[in-house]
């Protein structure tokens with residue numbers, strides 16, 4: 001994502017929402033983006049007062065640059081390390097290096113573990129629902145890209161990348177009415193089409209192996 005697209009995305013979000021509890025910057029891998037320090041500084045200066053916590057999620061396979069360390073130290077944004085070392089032990093050295101750098105530089109950081117799970121999108125209806133997912137899953141969050149908000153990151157990813165054929169277009173932050181936006185986000189009509197074919201919170205029972213980078 002370019003810094004221009006990043007700014008536009010955040011501005012679109014704040015054109016409809018006054019405050020955010022948590023804003024997560026995810027990837028791919030955000031640390032691959034050379035402009036990340038500039039994005040964080042801009043975010044802090046422009047909207048930092050309206051966000052309770054900003055979290056940058058990394059797989060801890062890349063050493064943060066000096067510029068990124070400075071930006072994190074100054075903004076007090078949190079670096080959240082996804083710990084894949086339990087399943088891929090060869091990542092341990094680099095993971096510990098990133099933690100060491102965060103400690104040395106007094107960067108707020110946390111460690112999390114997300115198992116890889118199979119949401120079951122390639123199967124027929126599971127009868128999972130948006131509402132039960134929202135109640136049970138700590139990982140559910142909305143995704144904002146450009147001028148659109150999507151009710152669930154998984155649905156967008158599966159629709160866009162894995163191509164199981166589900167339609168998930170999100171809703172415009174520019175042209176939707178307040179009623180349409182609220183109805184979409186809260187799944188007021190008993191969830192969304194994708195949810196019917198998704199294991200939702202139950203996906204945690206269907207773990208699958210993590211991919212490995214061989215070189």
Ligand code: SF4
Pocket residue numbers: 119128129130133134140151152153154155194195196198199200201
């Ligand atoms: S698509 Fe699946 S993970 Fe996303 S809200 Fe619906 S049930 Fe939950």
